[in-house]
Amino acid sequence: MNIAVVDGQGGGIGRAIVDRVKKAFPDINVIALGTNSVATGQMLRAGADDGATGENAIIHNMQHVDIVIGVIGILNANSMMGELSPAMASAIGGSHTYKILLPINRCHIHVVSVEELSVSEHVDNAVKALGSYLKSL
Structure with a gap:
């Protein structure tokens, strides 16, 4: 099971997600996908198993993960x-992976x-939604 956490800017929300996912499900592989190196670094410091940065990394990994977690703005x-390019949004939204989205009212979305x-x-x-989804598999 591979879970991607997508975040950008300072990486604080992604860091919190990675930290709590790894505490709740330590055996699950968590991949930090940052729109910038700061965000990726924050998620790696929180315990992500692997990490990659930028548009190509996000687009490529959407084909290889089972679940994506991030704010709805992704x-x-x-x-x-402007950090999340149209190609990134298309790859995430068009991916057949299960998506768990936090309803953070930013990025011109309410x-x-x-x-x-x-x-x-x-x-x-x-994290609770992730647990419910994993139990349903």
Whole structure:
């Protein structure tokens, strides 16, 4: 089982996701995919098993992972202040992998009918969703 965590900018949300996923599921292979080297480095320091940076790395790895976790903005071209390219968004959105998306209302996306929670609570919910999905396999 390979899980990709996609993040950009400072990598803080990706770091939190990797940390909690590895604590909850230590045997699962987590790949840190950063839109920049800072984000990738943060996720690697949090315990990701492997990491890669940039457009080609994200596009390539969407063919090789089972699950993708990140903020909802990873489906939106030019999100993260332009760091997430249209090709990255297309590769992630067009991938047949199972997607667990945190409803963070940034990147010109406002998700309605979702509880206003802290980033930490959204990460906890993402890890719970991952556990439910893994049990269903």
